[in-house]
Amino acid sequence: MIKAAERQQTVTTKDIPSPEIHVAPSPHLGNTHFSTRRMMIDVLIALVPAMGMALYLFREYALRQLLIGIGACLVSELIFVRLRGTNVSLKDCSAAVTGVILALSMPPTAPWYATAIAAVVAIGLGKILFGGLGMNIFNPAMVGRAFVMISFAGVMGAGAYEATGTLVDALSQATPMNAFKQAGVLAPVPQLFWGLTNGSLGETSAVACLLGGIYLCVRRTASWEIPVAMIATVIVIASIPDMAGYHGGRLIMHHVLGGALLFGAFFIATDPVGSPLTPKGKTIFGIGAGALVMLLRLYSGYPEGVMFAVLLMNAVTPLINRWTIPRTMGEY
Amino acid sequence: MAEQPTALERFVQGILPENPVYRQLIGLCPILAITNSMQAAVTMAVAVTFVLVCANAVISLIRPLLKPHLRIVIFTLTIATFVTIADRVLAAYLYQMSKTLGPYIPLIIVNCLIICRCEVCASKQPVFTAVSDAVGQSIGYGLALASIACVREVLGTGMFFGMRVMPAAWPDWSVMVLPPGGFIVFGLLLGTANWISNRR
Numbered sequence: 118m119i120k121a122a123e124r125q126q127t128v129t130t131k132d133i134p135s136p137e138i139h140v141a142p143s144p145h146l147g148n149t150h151f152s153t154r155r156m157m158i159d160v161l162i163a164l165v166p167a168m169g170m171a172l173y174l175f176r177e178y179a180l181r182q183l184l185i186g187i188g189a190c191l192v193s194e195l196i197f198v199r200l201r202g203t204n205v206s207l208k209d210c211s212a213a214v215t216g217v218i219l220a221l222s223m224p225p226t227a228p229w230y231a232t233a234i235a236a237v238v239a240i241g242l243g244k245i246l247f248g249g250l251g252m253n254i255f256n257p258a259m260v261g262r263a264f265v266m267i268s269f270a271g272v273m274g275a276g277a278y279e280a281t282g283t284l285v286d287a288l289s290q291a292t293p294m295n296a297f298k299q300a301g302v303l304a305p306v307p308q309l310f311w312g313l314t315n316g317s318l319g320e321t322s323a324v325a326c327l328l329g330g331i332y333l334c335v336r337r338t339a340s341w342e343i344p345v346a347m348i349a350t351v352i353v354i355a356s357i358p359d360m361a362g363y364h365g366g367r368l369i370m371h372h373v374l375g376g377a378l379l380f381g382a383f384f385i386a387t388d389p390v391g392s393p394l395t396p397k398g399k400t401i402f403g404i405g406a407g408a409l410v411m412l413l414r415l416y417s418g419y420p421e422g423v424m425f426a427v428l429l430m431n432a433v434t435p436l437i438n439r440w441t442i443p444r445t446m447g448e449y
Numbered sequence: 450m451a452e453q454p455t456a457l458e459r460f461v462q463g464i465l466p467e468n469p470v471y472r473q474l475i476g477l478c479p480i481l482a483i484t485n486s487m488q489a490a491v492t493m494a495v496a497v498t499f500v501l502v503c504a505n506a507v508i509s510l511i512r513p514l515l516k517p518h519l520r521i522v523i524f525t526l527t528i529a530t531f532v533t534i535a536d537r538v539l540a541a542y543l544y545q546m547s548k549t550l551g552p553y554i555p556l557i558i559v560n561c562l563i564i565c566r567c568e569v570c571a572s573k574q575p576v577f578t579a580v581s582d583a584v585g586q587s588i589g590y591g592l593a594l595a596s597i598a599c600v601r602e603v604l605g606t607g608m609f610f611g612m613r614v615m616p617a618a619w620p621d622w623s624v625m626v627l628p629p630g631g632f633i634v635f636g637l638l639l640g641t642a643n644w645i646s647n648r649r
Contacts, residue, residue: 268621268622268623270623
């Protein structure tokens with residue numbers, strides 16, 4: 118960059134009339150419509166079914182979380198970008214996407230300060246400190262969520278999802294993942310599929326996540342390798358306890374449709390910044406994330422593990438990228 | 450050889466201009482490990498002050514006898530002597546605090562802050578300069594420990610020196626008490642310190 122600018126300067130100072138030659142590294146063909154903004158708007162569109170389902174199921178709780186999440190993310194993006202002295206760029210919608218994903222990953226009953234702190238940490242620590250959009254190592258929304266999850270275990274943990282005495286039916290039951298963890302109860306598959314269960318705002322409905330996720334993959338905004346590999350790994354690993362316990366496939370369905378797996382596989386793990394570059398790398402990433410999800414679900418104290426699985430795989434992404442450098446033609 | 454700083458310069462430099470934690474980035478292990486409460490941080494700072502002052506004084510006194518190839522060994526042995534004294538005194542009079550700090554008091558032996566001061570100042574300058582250097586660096590170290598511990602304890606438990614300062618409804622940020630909180634707070638404070646010094 119600097120050299121090009123210098124060269125341009127020397128040319129203009131010499132004042133020789135010469136044709137302007139643009140030199141840029143390949144690839145020279147590009148889809149100019151494929152911008153960050155378009156990708157982010159695609160993600161927002163894909164999140165509409167999940168948002169609609171959350172609003173239908175949790176009503177004012179969902180509305181409140183979404184408003185706090187998006188608002189706090191936009192405000193902190195403005196502030197932190199200003200602090201770094203770069204241009205304010207709310208137009209690329211990335212902060213809004215982080216806000217929506219963060220809000221949809223929160224428990225419906227989470228207090229306002231938890232969501233707000235999560236948003237500030239997500240944008241500030243998770244994204245801007247690393248250099249802004251495209252530079253972050255970890256998925257910003259998950260950084261924020263992990264921060265408040267560890268900080269406020271009392272109001273964010275598995276038990277905090279249940280609230281009695283509200284007008285929202287779903288809140289009165291345990292989340293499917295927690296019910297299974299605590300009591301070994303499997304939720305009915307149709308309930309998990311349509312999403313009439315308790316859980317984080319966006320994760321309850323499998324069909325909403327699938328709709329949005331397939332839209333993302335068809336639009337090539339998200340690469341299909343990650344969700345496919347992740348879900349396939351979960352199916353394979355879940356089939357072992359399923360067969361061992363004679364569940365007849367219900368345990369597999371529970372692990373695939375219940376919890377945050379589909380939401381995480383389609384919307385969180387596919388974050389193009391934190392995931393590997395090549396198809397092979399993406400497959401490894403998906404397999405690793407799926408395996409970690411099952412490891413955490415089956416053996417950790419937490420009933421759900423998508424957040425930590427994605428964060429851990431984000432951490433090894435540079436390594437995967439190094440393993441999977443494609444060979445150029447003629448190279449042995 | 451370049452002219453050595455005077456005792457006053459050494460003293461002043463240790464506090465802010467060459468703060469061991471914020472400017473030199475040395476001795477960070479206890480910074481991250483024991484700053485989740487003010488009491489632990491202050492105890493640590495006092496222990497480090499004791500060891501640093503004594504070690505600097507002794508090294509400065511024996512500096513004509515130091516052999517270049519053996520000096521690090523002598524530094525370490527001298528430091529270890531005083532650390533053992535500090536460790537045993539803590540265990541005798543502040544048993545609970547000694548338990549809380551665990552291995553971090555013995556670890557002062559390998560705290561590079563102290564070896565660094567022995568090497569940079571005490572092995573080259575007279576006793577008075579060495580002691581004033583040690584006191585200055587200790588004050589800087591204590592201030593740094595306290596600044597981090599202050600943020601972590603108030604946010605993490607709503608308390609300051611074990612007394613309630615936040616309203617009862619304050620939600621404890623448990624992550625601040627855990628190790629990640631140490632890294633996050635230290636990083637943010639370090640960034641702030643750099644930002645302030647850049648603006649000057």
